[in-house]
Amino acid sequence: MIVPKPGKVIQLFFFVLAIGLTLSWQSPGVTHAEKTSDAKLDELNAQLINAAAVNDFHGVTAAIEKGANPNTMDPEGTTPLMFAALKGDRDLAQFLINHGANMNARDVFGATAIMHAAWSGQKDMARFLLEQGADVNLRSTQEMSRVQHRGVTALIAACMHGDMDMVRLLVGGGAKLDKQDSEGKTALMYAVRGGYTDVALYLISQGADLEIQDQYGRTSLIVATMHGNKDAVRLLLLAGADVYAEDVANLTAKTHASALRQDDIHRMLKNYQDGLESRRARF
Secondary structure, three states, X not given: OOOOOHHHHHHHHHHHHXXXXXXXXXHHHHHHHHHHHHHHHHHHHHHHHHHHHOOOHHHHHHHHHOOOOOOOOOOOOOOHHHHHHHHXXXXXXXXXXXOOOOOOOOOOOOOOHHHXXXXXXXXXXXXXXXXXXXXXXXXXXXXXXXXXXXXXOHHHHHHHOOOHHHHHHHHHOOOOOOOOOOOOOOHHXXXXXXXXXXXXXXXXXXXOOOOOOOOOOOOHHHHHHHOOOHHHHXXXXXXOOOOOOOOOOOOOHHHHHHHOOOHHHHHHHHHHHHHHHHHHHHO
């Protein structure tokens, strides 16, 4: 075995030490550069969000071209594309999508760009997002000031406002009629709850299920009854809704009408039920 001379060992020791000092001297400079780069990106992202929030197309394009992230978010998770959807700015939305914006990104409430377009009544924007391939059947995850329910789809949001044009557009774009929110309510339930009979009629004509029950066991007929919407009750009866359906408390629509003193609706339900029983008796 060859043993190095003591002088060689000392030289080798100082050589390794010098390399280590050189590397340690260089490391802070690299970290500082990275921090500077991150700070610059944060600044660009902030500029992008601020520009999108006020519909500043020039500001958005400038920030993107300098390297801002098109999917950056504000503290509530709102992306530049969501701001464009709320404002109905199709040109801005197209620019963002062309530069990598995620159409199905979610904010802190679980809402997407097409949901924002739907409950803002931005029909042209909703159509554009559908054409671009946005998922129309995603559900929100949290309540928000604009829509105080969880699990809401774009279609449910449109039905909450009775926006017939938006409802037609979304259904034509593939929205599922019977998706339920976190309480088990469907688009049809919200339509009859709000008294939007034209919307309810359209949903029924497209095949909406009349007998789905929410978490309380209430059908669309029971919901319409509880909210005193006589025309919606009449429509559901004509469509063949089950007048005998019971909720989790074993109460029918007629029982609710009686308890809530909805006299006209109670009379309508009783006459309909009597007519059914009379026909059954004859056969």
